[in-house]
Amino acid sequence: MLRIVLSTLRHRKAGFAGAFVALLCAAALVCACGVLLDTGLRGSVAPERYAGAPVVVTGDQFVHQRKIKKKGKVKHKAKAIAERAWLPAPVADRVRAAGAHDVVTEVTFPAEIGSGADESWGHGWESAALTPFTLREGRAPGARDEIVVDAATARANGLHAGSRVRVASAEPGVYRVSGVTRQALKNQAAIFFSTAEARRLAGHPGMVTAIGATGSKAAIAGALRGTRATVHTGKDRGKAEFLGAEKSRIKLISMGGALGGTALLVAILVVSGTFALSVQQREREIALLRAVAATPRQVRRMIGREALLVGLVAGPLGAAAGLPLAFWLRDRFRGLGALPPNLDLVVSPFPPAAAAVAAVVAAVAAARLAARRTARIRPVEALGDAALRPARLGAVRALAGLLVLAGAVVLTVVLAGLHTDAASSPVTMLAAIVWTVAVALLGPVIARAAVAVLGVPLRAFPVGGRLADANLGTGARRLASVITPLTLMMGLTATILFVQTTMGHASARQATEGTVAAHIAGPKVPHGTAEEIRRTPGVTAVTEVVHSTVRVGLENYGIQGVTPSGLDKTMDLDVRKGDIKNLDASSIAVSTTAASRLHVAPGDTLRLTLGDGTPIAPKVIAIYGRGLGFGDLTIAHDLLAAHVDDPRGTLLIAGTAPKGVPTTDAASPAEDKASTNAEVNYVAMGLIIAFTAIAVVNTLAMSTADRARELALLRLVGTTRGQIARMLGWETLAVVLIAGVLGTAIAFAVLTAFGQGMTGGAPYVPPLAHLGVLAWGALLAAAATALPARLAMAARPADVIGARE
Template identity: 90%
Template sequence: MELMLRIVLSTVRHRKAGFAGAFVALLCAAALVCACGVLLDTGLRGSVAPERYAGAPVVVTGDQFVHQTKIKKKGKVKHKAKAIAERAWLPASTADAVRAAGARDVVTEVAFPAEIGTAPDESWGHGWESAALTPFTLREGRAPAAPDEIVVDAATARANGLRPGSRVRVASAEPGSYRVSGVTRQALKDQAAIFFTTAEARRLAGHPGQVTAIGATGSKAAIAAALRGTRATVHTGADRGRAEFPGAERSRIKLISMGGALGGTALLVAILVVSGTFALSVQQRQREIALLRAVAATPRQVRRMIGREALLIGLAAGPLGAAAGLPLAFWLRDRFRGLGALPPNLDLVVSPFPPAAAAVAAIVAAVAAARIAGRRTARIRPVEALGDAAMAPARLGVARTAAGLLVLAGSVVLTIVLAGLHTEAAASPVTMLTALAWTVAVALLGPVIARAAVAVLAVPLRAFPVAGHLAAANLGAGARRLASVITPLTLMIGLTATILFAQTTTGRAAVRQATGGTLAAHVAGPKIPHGTAEAIRRTPGVAAVTEVVHSTVRVGLENYGVQGVTTAGLDKTMDLDVRKGDIKALDPSSIAVSTTAASRLHVGPGDTLRLTLGDGTPAALKVVAVYGRGLGFGDLTVAHDLLAAHVDDPRGTVLIAGTAPESVPTVSASTLAEDTASANAEVNYIAMGLIIAFTAIAVVNTLAMSTAGRARELAVLRLSGATRRQITRMLGGETLAVVLVAGVLGTAIALATLTAFGRGMTGGGPSVPPLAHLGVIAWGGLLAAAATALPARLAMRTRPADAVGARE
């Protein structure tokens, strides 16, 4: 045991360059897994502190979830719940039930979007009676007494220069001019508060006889018992924050899927990269291992030595990488907040679990990768130590060939499955898994692919007298080494192209459909109130106006995007590409569905579709039409009045046929669609960009290790009469061959994956800008050139005689 440990420590000490590559790969892998773990942990255990409801011990709100109960085999009951998209409302009479339960200080409130000037993202109007929930107190002036009076919070007053007596315009579903009657002493951290009279607030909220929340002091159990059987839910403690910020709760749930998917992908990529790194490291030591076998070391002892070397590196890299993952998680948080994907009041949960899991994952990956990589090498024959190089076998092992063919078959199956997925939530994780599966197949069958590629590339390489012949000979003799350096570059090109062009495939299809289906000459938005739309409709020169509001509904537990449209003059402003039925028959009791939704839901004209609107209200609507432009306009279309009554903000966009009034700012339909597609894509780019960066590091790492490990070979060439210039050209030819092979393989992987993705999501092919894809390959080429040139220059600084005689 002690002798083995000394050998391990001596090997690591004298082969710093080779083990440095494995160390870097493991450190980056641990950092990436830790950052994803923090996101996942935040989604699972994160909470939002209450602000508006901080002064109410008990808060009652509507149920923000859709529930589904299924009875499975053997009588097992499975319950699932999914968050709804809008705020759930309660009957105002619920307050009476709360009082009857013995609660004191019962306060009702309504909340609706209302802004003054450049308000923060969260800016809400309320009735003054709900000021006690925080509580808010007056610093100046008095409470609002007339319908045209408001009280503003201290931050809003300071930002807009307001004081009692000021006149200001408040933007809402029914905008108007109000006089400031008072300014509060308090201001909330993450939202602005504007207080109206109770009657005016309820009028502007647009939900007669309903409230958004009820605050009280009393027993949670007693209140819950009194409300049993209703859609009311009772919250205390930190749970009040979830009730106050339903958007933050939805973001928390999204973090679970994002962190899980990103972490799983990162772990798979890490295993693939680390395995390749250790495989290359072990290949470079074949003569050394053969010498150990020649002095009676058994295959088991060799495997244990390699495993302990990996364990030593993993113990060093894992904790360091996990520690680096914490600032990486905070960097991700800031980027997501900047894009609006993560609310400012949902902070990261930092606990020891993600770093510990990342460190353990790195150590396990190191040991597993080393044992797999050293399995064949440990069985090397001692007589091979007498050779100048450990030559690769003529054929792959049976186990590796079988594994490669099995993964190849799995990749084909995943590609076929991907072609049948029509929603982004289902297709996105399968898209990444498909690209990874193809890359794993390439890695397993790499030597065979490398030999075939060399056979093709050797002909043009030999056109160059010395350097070309040397490059062709080296590539042909080192098929396994070539496969080891091709794999990470293929992975980087394939994943980068898949991530980038999956977004362009759906984004451009959506833009094409939105642009082609918008007949209106002008689009105004995004927050145009109904009154403004009516004024535009009455303007001379306007032929038709269509109001459009968007939301998300659930059919069962599945999410579907929905738009609500006014039907008068719809044929002059919007063409949904109706395939079946008649869109003119659309009214508040009916619905039109896209071809994708119709296929998934198995409905057509005349059928009844049951769904849950954004605020949790169930509806049964008759299908009157099936249309083709679902990507551009949403999978479902309903009457505007129906949807507007069940969203937090009924303001939306306005399509104008004819001449738009000069006072109304307009944009083109393509610009609006591109902005929407770009906002959605940026979140995915940031999340997956870390994996692309990791694969780029792996490319540099592997190529640098490969070149540095050839110092003795380069020295022999120099002793044989080759000049530095000829060797540099030889390495350049080899690098060019590696980039060409990886470019072809990465492109093939991306095209196979994107073709299936495009067929499922858009019904067409992928959208791959040629220059952008050439840029991806060129970037891979630059990385490969840099990772080869610098180690080669360092290796050739050593005198050839010293390099040949140096201990390997």
């Protein structure tokens, strides 16, 4: 058996090359996604600011929920909050009482000087010991208007002791540089103020962001039991310092899992199709084996071992290629701001090993499944069946196709009822893939129906069109095999592209329609500037807007804080119920989508946790329609600003805009957020699209190359090269049309359900972008057909037929 397998692999290199490439790409994708998932699960961030403090105490950065289940079991869940949790300053006394020494308190708040690091924070000089920072020149800040800057900030802005510089913060001002540190942190800038000034600018009287100490973690944790303080040591201190890194780590878990699952599903579909086509091309030789007494089991074992050998080579190579692919993904995500630079990938043997095993299992399973029908042919019928290649659809395959089709319909209906991105995103991709699986299973029936429709116009063209019609009619199984990957590519590409445009367009439209202010200033405008603009002649109203994320239970909701006075002159939230004019610190307005999910109406109390972990229970006073453009929840500006890391925000100005105030357009905040999310999704899912594109080229090239004998016979009976080229052109056009219609139909069904659930309206599909997707599919199909056909026709027809015989 092994000799037959090796001989087959040696003499049918072209056919197995397609399966090899598909498996290699599949293993690379699964490995890269596995590395991302592993990083999310086990990745850590080394501390920078807190490197000199063995023990760091911070506020609890999680919202907790405990449920008592059957038999008294308690299930605990925790979700991260969006902002920094603060601690009462007296917690430091408890730490000291636990026997700790070198206890240092820390306040952290946004503060920037000109150009420099992406992250820049202000601190009190007393917390310089946490790193530690030491002075290179000058002295510590003593007066209220003095600061110490780190070495990198001084170098970037040309500062030295004695310089005067403007510092942007919640209360901007001009300060004198009293000193410059020797040290600079890699991923953040540090500006040190006097203790009193730092606490004033932080805006949280009697509170601190962290406490550094030297002592026993167990003793300190015991002393803090019953408070909302958490104790960190080792690399865990990095979580306390870089809140964004922890959020990114959690996001990597969901992204790696979703992307890896989607990649695996696509890989199974693509590899199955590739092996199915390979087995179809070998039906004649398999039939000969059956005719000389090979049993169905032996045929299946032979094909399975062929796939095993291909998988054993392609799997490890693909897994090895997946490691640099994971680093490429890391760099792209860092460039988009979705991954912090100090969260490094965790590279372990588990993802490559899992990817290699997955490739081998997928290869063997796909090959055995593809050989099922051929291996069961009765020996007497073998040669006739191989010659005729009927396109009958077996009862098992037909039943499976109908069941999968029903599953696709159910998923699409479910998608129409999902209103959050976290819930709808995986279902959207899954629905598109399941629709494609249904197309693959019912492919021969779809192909015959499509050929019957296209045959009429094709027969209008002499020779080329008629030959194409005849070939398509007799090769329905081959046609179904090449349609599937092209349908998958077009359907997935359109779905991924237009999910983003649908959300972005809906958000921007609501923001534009709901912003009635004449001008918008921002971002990061401090409260003092807003007060100055209010006093400017010609300005009739100024609305300060600050954004954050809150938790209702464990669910995330976007929230905005707005100044209630003059809100009707700057913002129209499309209030459906209640009245937003009476918005104050004890009330809240809720979008229609959030209200339906939370089951609240005007007059109800909504319990939620603000971004810094503070629980509130405001009364619902209004329900509004423009939640996509402005956030699901709206509360008073002063309430929200007191519980965010950066209270600076955007200003909506009614009337004449003062000179010197930077303005932007109404849709930009919504569009920027949608654009950032879209770019991350494009990078992640673009790899799967690239994989399907490779599968399209593979399948079409294998299909065309296998027709060398057929093309040679046509040339022997007098068909010219030009007529054959036109025949292949018409066939390719038919394939692209069928796949384009199917892919468009799949995308339209999924996008319509997605739009209904997420935006309450129809999907937004730019016509030119959709034409681009179809054109890209047509280009790939043409290239994958033309080159193998040219190579096949380069040899003399007699030589080709002689070699095949």
